[in-house]
Amino acid sequence: MNMKKVLLLSLFFAFTTLAQAQTVDKKWGFGIGAGAYGTTNNSGIGLNPELYLSRYVSTRFDLMLKGDLGMFNSKLSSDLDMATAFINLRLKLSGESKSFRPYIFAGPGFIADNSESGLNFDLGIGAKYYVGPATAFYLEAGYINGIETTTAGKTNTDNFWKATVGMEFDFGKTPDADMDGVSDKKDKCPNTPTGVAVDANGCPIDSDGDGVADYLDDCPTVAGLTSLKGCPDADGDGVADKNDKCADTPKGVKVDAKGCPLDSDGDGITDNLDKCPDTPKGAKVDEKGCPVDSDGDGIPDYLDKCPTVAGQKDNNGCPAKEVEAKKELTPEQVIMQNVKITPVHFVSDKSYLTDYSKSVLEKLIKTLNSDKGFNVNMYGYTDSQGSDNYNIKLSQDRIDSVIKYLISKGISADRIIHQKALGKAKPIASNNTEEGRLQNRRVEFEIFKMK
Template structure:
């Protein structure tokens, strides 16, 4: 007779087992497990014993729902349906040391329900929790519902069938074999002890006083599969339970490895999601990118990837060039060159004429000269003397700006000097004595300087190299009260100066506009044109007084 209650439990458990997800083995993450298994029972009691006897075995099966409590303990809720007979179908009666009434036999259907406590040895002390082989001890009190049919060969035996319930206690040893993260197999062997005051299993009461003789008991051998399910706590949602997660704060969406840490494909210590170069080993300081020359700039951004070690670089990875001359500081022998200055391979300003004055400071970059003269050749002493004494030899017609022919040879000599010193300009300054009107004298001084300039221009000297100014009677070099002094004051000075420098006459006598500047401003020279033979009257003379003496 089959028990309806057990059938219902068996079918329900099978459905749960079929639906159980293929997840991690039962542990603190997946705390629920469902097991299905096959069993066979072996009797020992008042009639005798078939322990460890595989002759004519009967079979059954069961389901277990288990719950993880700690690393060392699970609790189980089990239901098992099996048959038990003694002796076997062949009629052979075996007795292994326990007295029995000859010829007695029985057949029983046994349904057991138990609440078990599994003590696991893979608790981290002897074995790891996820070890392949996991031994355990099971202690399971419960209830047995028994339908038994007994066949009697003597008058003392019950020959009818009976149904009854009894206390059932099981002690077992087992091994779990971890197959996959979601499934395992187990094999278990244990003994069931029935209530000693209820001796109806084999239909024979025994008055023995020894513990083993007072109880009808049987061995149960079981083997089956377990599937585990449940939801593990996973704070960061990376698919790795907190219990195993060595990186429990991984940002959402980041791929992780088996221990819950972000993937690091290239193994450089920088997680892929932070690594700008995830397939090449790099440096954490450069977001996982390599830096072949070790200058602190990632290769991908380095415009100078082969910079020598120890050289300071800019943001682009190229050696610093503080003065911007195109020569890196570590090669630059002149690191403070002003901006825009052309330099040589060593970063030093060019010096084409090799005079020690760099071109950017050299007024004469193609002709050697001392630094004291801004890199230009110095005018020889004898040449300077010629220029200084030239004023003695430049003469004009009386009261006019017309050069006398005697002046030509000296002017030719000055043309030659200007050609010999192309880096110089010439200042020509005209002067008069104090006789006559101021405006007249000023105009006369301008025109005489201009006449000397015009002559030199006619000989090919560029106009921008000669300036002519007039100072009139304002810059005497001698006493105008005496004739000798007046003669010295009537002069035209010739002063050379480096082109680009301040006009030499302006340095000596102060500011006075050049004739070119006067014309550029649209002005006329002061006084009347000095082309006549007469001279303007003195400012103090009467209106009809005779003209002044020769200028």
């Protein structure tokens, strides 16, 4: 078996056992082509079957193991006239994203013909055109340095040119750990969950560009917030618009799970408007959220035992209980105090206290507060106008007005020991003049201590 046949068989075995894919994803390529061989001295032209195995090295270079089998003479003899094997470095002149990819190649090799063999080199240009992700046509034109031979004492060197057309097939397993269809080398998101749609970089698709991938985005077609699973929040209350029942809540207002302003006490007035946010449940409130006080006595209706009549705080909102008239004490039971208290006077036929009368009563209140042992007796009077019975009742009403006022100021009813309505008795001035009658319309006080 001559050298050319050995080389042929070796090349065929290498191509059929190692040929697998190429590029960054498919790193091996297998090429098969046919073309024309020629010599520079025009000694003949023949067919050029070609096989090659290429290995991806980088985005710029491939390494190729190439074999050419030349059959010379126009008669196309069945004898193999020449065989070559080269290790070429292929310089790629365009990126992998292009369909048309030109290149140049060169490298050392081994050439053998019927009589001679030896080391050699080749170089050339070519281009590939991809018709599919892993299938391309290729066209090459190259030069092969010939073998020096001696014939009839004359040294000759046959140099060859060649032109080849063929196809390349790229194969191989592409590592894709997350099985998203993008190889690990290109995958910028290598841990994408199974079944999630991805872009060219292997990252989950984010249709609305809000930074939340569609498979996690509750609102994949509208840009939103990461904190709300990709949904927008127009009023900024922390509740996504799709769940917000009050989408125009003012900023800074606390909201419930539905995005509506909180109503902590459940009175129907939201906290941002409620002046009394701690109203007990069930209490009737006004437009400000405060408990209603129908009689205006400062005690809300839900606490007021007499909600329609103004009363006293210490009597659950009801008017002060009338102090029962107690039996007059004997001189032996009391110690009268030498404290002069000015009587209070009243408008004709009336029992209410004027502002001036209330100011006069402040001295009585201070006196009683100055010594808890002090007690008071009260005596009510009228002028001479009206019947006796009417004046007795009127004088009692005046005493009652004073007692209610004292109780409202914190004076205990137990310290009012004796009260007596005397009507028009014991005038202290003439009832014939208005000034005299005013002096007679009065309530007088006695301050004493119990023995």
